[in-house]
Amino acid sequence: MNSGLQQIAIANCLEWLEQGYLDNRYSREAAEHLFERAVARMSQTGQFDSxxxxxxxxxxxxxxxxxxxxxxxxxxxxxxxxxxKYDQISRRLGTDIEEYRETSSTSRGTRVRYREN
Structure with a gap:
């Protein structure tokens, strides 16, 4: 599949998720929770057991x-x-968790580190 089409689909999903709380179908906290859990489960199995x-x-x-x-x-x-659209919405929906994510770039690439507060 063309990565441009995948990017459009991902941005649309985030927009629908955000629109749900803007339309008062659920709370902003619920939208953030759904976004965070969906990202955490982005794997072949839909689990985060690793x-x-x-x-x-x-x-x-x-x-x-x-x-x-x-x-x-x-x-x-x-x-x-x-x-x-993705940049804007993901920043709004992922704000609570961002304090745990620490990235650093080296000549070997970008490393992501999980940091407890």
């Missing part, structure tokens, strides 16, 4: 998702708009 906690799984998977959404997979204006 990590010690869902927060650690979220931290690692969020970094990979952010990287994927920044790829230049398409010059399609809809894909470019989707990337911006």
């Amino acid at each position: 990590y010690s906690s869902w927060v650690e799984a979220y931290c690692h998977n969020r970094e990979e998702l952010d990287e994927f959404m920044q790829r230049n997979g398409s010059d399609d204006p809809l894909a470019l708009e989707a990337k911006d």
Whole structure:
């Protein structure tokens, strides 16, 4: 599948999730919880059992998702708009957990570390 189409689909899912609390179908906290758990379960099995906690799984998977959404997979204006939409909404929905995620870049690549407060 074209990565541009995947980026559009991911951004649309986040938009629908956020719209749910904006339309008062559920609380903002519920939307944040759904987003965080969905990211934590981004794996072939839908589980986060290779990590010690869902927060650690979220931290690692969020970094990979952010990287994927920044790829230049398409010059399609809809894909470019989707990337911006993802950046904005993921920042709003992932704010509570971000304090646990610490990244560092080296010549060997980017490392994600889970940090307890």
